[in-house]
Amino acid sequence: MRISVQEDDFDVGLEIDALCKKQTRIGAVTSFVGLVRDDFEAPIIGLELEHYAEMTQKALTNIGKEALHRFDIFDLTIIHRFGYLALGERIVLVVTVGSHRSQSFQACEFIMDYLKTQAPFWKKEKTSRGNIWVEANKKDDTAFDKWNLGKVKE
Amino acid sequence: MRISVQEDDFDVGLEIDALCKKQTRIGAVTSFVGLVRDDFEAPIIGLELEHYAEMTQKALTNIGKEALHRFDIFDLTIIHRFGYLALGERIVLVVTVGSHRSQSFQACEFIMDYLKTQAPFWKKEKTSRGNIWVEANKKDDTAFDKWNLGKVKE
Amino acid sequence: MLKVLYFARLREIFGIASEEISGVPLETVADLKEWLAHRGEVWSCELASDKVVRAAINQEMATDVDKIHDGDEIALFPPVTGG
């Protein structure tokens, strides 16, 4: 399990390759990348990502462990950036590897849903109309809650 | 939409970047890579991927169009290889990009589930005990069928 | 005239990848399978048993009841296993 909280960008291809090279039973690799995206309401120049430095590594590690426990996957990588990120830049990467696709897809989405409500990061958007703290999205709570309705291990 | 049926390997990082660079509204990028994996029963040396060349491009294009129709995503890439692939080599890549993660995850899994039962590729495993045509997996039919229970567009 | 293609296990067992069939009145994919099965041996074993054989008509997935027409390209193959 590789967990990294960092200012620097990451290389998606290299991260995926590094995780896959560890063993030959891996048949399915799911990855998710989150980007700083443009909004329709206020054009975004970039965003400042604040985090609770003493807690983020610990929170992401807990989420990773929970994913390894719940799903039939071999390994995973979570990288989350902080600091100033311009429009289009990568924010987060999650990679999950396993024998079969269904479990690797589920584990990847689970990690993102957990991270969205459980990892202490806050986005402040820099827009042409000023700087705005991003409001939490109710959809994220719903997405998080669905994983607690039942365990998904096959 | 980029669809490619090819013998050569592909570069996951480059493919993801190429798809993301097209516009700034992309916030979510889901990708799936399928690899030639080892089996517990017979150690695999590699596999020969046969395909129905006149049909594969058409079949993958249809699947891609259906994904763009069903899900709230902007664009996608599907690459599928044929020919001889050694253990650990990449077989297939699917990348989906959209504003939000839920739809990009669903579109990516949908494409893989469709492709597994609708695209004319056949695997023959080269193992230490001889060459064996891979049998279709009933799980793949179930995975395919679930998408026809109801449309998923939000 | 029909162009008939075979893939994967069927191609190997039948020993041919494609053939042209003409002068036979065949209305559906099922008719074609039944007609081919009459060749006996491996043909009947593969096409007239409980083995699942999929079909495509002009590069589109088809089922046993789908109609076939003169000039069509019909492919017969085992369930696909790509991805």
Added chain:
Amino acid sequence: MLKVLYFARLREIFGIASEEISGVPLETVADLKEWLAHRGEVWSCELASDKVVRAAINQEMATDVDKIHDGDEIALFPPVTGG
């Protein structure tokens, strides 16, 4: 003694990132919020209104009813928005 940290909007509005609080009998996260709200103005506006304020105790997510103890590091912050 409690170490209390503030993040994001709270850090900006309160004008401090952390402080140490001692000599006050506080049993739960809710007690701490209520005690801070008594400072008035922005404190009561942020902590005693219907705004959602999350908490962590020693770097673990916590709820209002969770107990706090001498030496704990308590963080107060808006719902997270990473990912």
